[in-house]
Amino acid sequence: MEKIDKRANILEAAEKLFIELGYEATSTRQIAKDAAVNMAMINYYFGSKDGVFMEIMSQRIADFNAQLSCLDQGNMSGMEKLLKVIEGYTTRILSNPGFHKMMHRELSMPQRPEMFFKIKNSMAQNLMIIEKIITDGITEGSFRQVDVRMLIATIMGTISNVAISPSKITSGTTLDINNEEDRELITIRLIDHLKDLIITYLTPKNDT
Amino acid sequence: MEKIDKRANILEAAEKLFIELGYEATSTRQIAKDAAVNMAMINYYFGSKDGVFMEIMSQRIADFNAQLSCLDQGNMSGMEKLLKVIEGYTTRILSNPGFHKMMHRELSMPQRPEMFFKIKNSMAQNLMIIEKIITDGITEGSFRQVDVRMLIATIMGTISNVAISPSKITSGTTLDINNEEDRELITIRLIDHLKDLIITYLTPKNDT
DNA sequence: AGAAATTAATCAATCGATTGATTAATTTTG
């Protein structure tokens, strides 16, 4: 029988190569080879190399957004909401740092405008969720007055930095973000740090 | 007379294209065209496309390190030192966000190992400067006890995020990091934010 | 100084290799 899903094979092999080599440096021949599939299958299933890329990105982004859209509910306090969202983002992004790396790379080369805007909009959407929570918190006085956009850059930037930068740099000399066990430890450590940072920074000072 | 420096022209045109399109997507033909130079001049002066890229990166990195290596001196307090370094980094990186973008892109594709390690080492060096300041501050009790590496990820990540992400996302709806005037405003805003954040986060709590 | 020799700079043309994509033929499946 050995019925193999060639379509899925292509997606899997392509994602791995795109992450590793980037879009341009990845050839359709290499994708076909790694997927153990004839070259023409790529165009048969996805129309083009671009089609493969779009499919991968769209899937992951949709998946990402779906898992995060259900985080902001419930009658929690502003701080509880914010910490919950941060924890969700961190866990989600660090669960697949390779894809996050690829996404950022793509965002830094606005060559495929369609994909560029898809990523940008996805980010903007997530950003607005956080922005609303912080702004509301400031309005009702439970948060200090801060530069909201810059604070969001701090949150997102910290997560990205841990996900993308060579882990030997970020997390110390021993941990490797590409190792599953280490990644769990890094994730916990990052969440703890962000919580501590946000609580310390946003909690109003009790003046006399 | 009109003696033009073709070598410099090539470097300038190439950097612009590398930033905009990425290494792979930039053709030597386009570089030659934009530099108003014959194709063969690229190989004549730099040996190869890779040679051009290496030259650009090496120059910028050396320049960057030179400008920053002189920041950590003087008999300032730990906090003063740290804020000074952060201000220096921010100013320097935001003065050329395009290059920073390209550097991160390159760091996410370890295809040219030589360049990868050059960038990595440059970053590691800068990282160690900050780490020492923070660690010393913690030891002597002027800083709170925090996860140093993660805090560095926050500092670097925040700066990178502002430099790299589409500015409409980071800095609000009106500012554009590619506009010179806006960039100045963003730089000031980012420095203010980081100072506020770091001071708030690292200043020991005055318990009862 | 001036002719001769040497080096540096520049060019058009083209190389072989590789790219993404397509075709036409074949096999598998329902």
Added chain:
DNA sequence: CAAAATTAATCAATCGATTGATTAATTTCT
């Protein structure tokens, strides 16, 4: 048998690099 899936072979286009020839500038020799 007909539709879908798969293959090998091939397409034009583009890639980075190199060639041999030509011109401009510099150095050497007398």
